[in-house]
Amino acid sequence: METIIQTTDLVKRYRGRNAVDHLNLSINQGDIYGFLGPNGAGKTTTIRMLLGLIAPSEGQVRVFGKDLRKDRLDILRRVGSLVESPSYYGHLSAVDNLEAIRRILGAPKRRIAEVLDIVSLTGEEKRPVKGFSLGMKQRLGIAAALLGSPELLILDEPTNGLDPAGIQEMRSLIMSLPKEHGITVLVSSHLLSEIEQMAGTVGIIRQGRMVYQDTIAQLRQRSAGEMRLVVSEPEAALEEASRRGCDGMLRTGELRFSGMDDARVALLVKALVERGHAIYRVEERRQSLEELFLQVVEGEGQ
């Protein structure tokens, strides 16, 4: 698989402090990469370096296999971005705003109708932009970023400030880009819940460092389950379990075991029943992705 973005030990230092700290970020072609981290973690600073807006203090950025320092213009011609709220001429329509950008880019005229269609603003294109909702403005920003037919789109917190319906529209739009238009997407957010349904891969940063980078499927797998048993005599049952090689603990009257597969659970239940224990409940509790995310971000359990 082709790597579209690769950073190597990327550092940005402000007043002796590393806002981005030896970041190794890797994005595959056709992926939606969710770039996650709490406010101030260094997402925007990283994105600005990826777009050549600020220079790294150390390290390297390669985009499309090329060095950003050497082939900056070549690379940026193939990249679209939405960083911070886009600015418009409010009294002008969506089409007129896009036309101004199209001329600068030298994109073909028909591209305006195409991008309006991609972001579902067809039908609204003649209205002055100042009457647009925030969600429509954000979608117009994406339309503008798509004018140059980019292969890579970089979106910094595109759902910030949107209501649930706006978030859903933005999500559908982003999901359509790799599938229907072959565009690789990097999208940042401070909320996993906004990203998890669309991202194939997530990179989580904390204090400028990458603390997790893998597929969302892998992240799900890490949210391992814990077995909980409610029994008539918990202390004796815990000892019995331990004799059978199942080491657990007692919390609020429940027995808790981690890393048990089905066969072990069956054996333990059988043994306890044979010893005369009454078993009231056997349940599995999986950590939610959000809990796991917070754990990673807060630096526990690594």
Ligand SMILES: Nc1ncnc2c1ncn2[C@@H]1O[C@H](COP(=O)(O)OP(=O)(O)OP(=O)(O)O)[C@@H](O)[C@H]1O
């Ligand atoms: N120009 C600058 N001068 C000094 N410090 C800066 C500058 N830009 C960013 N920082 C610092 O770098 C750190 C990372 O900021 P950054 O904006 O990249 O975080 P972020 O993850 O994008 O957060 P947010 O979601 O709040 O935008 C912060 O501590 C910030 O104060």
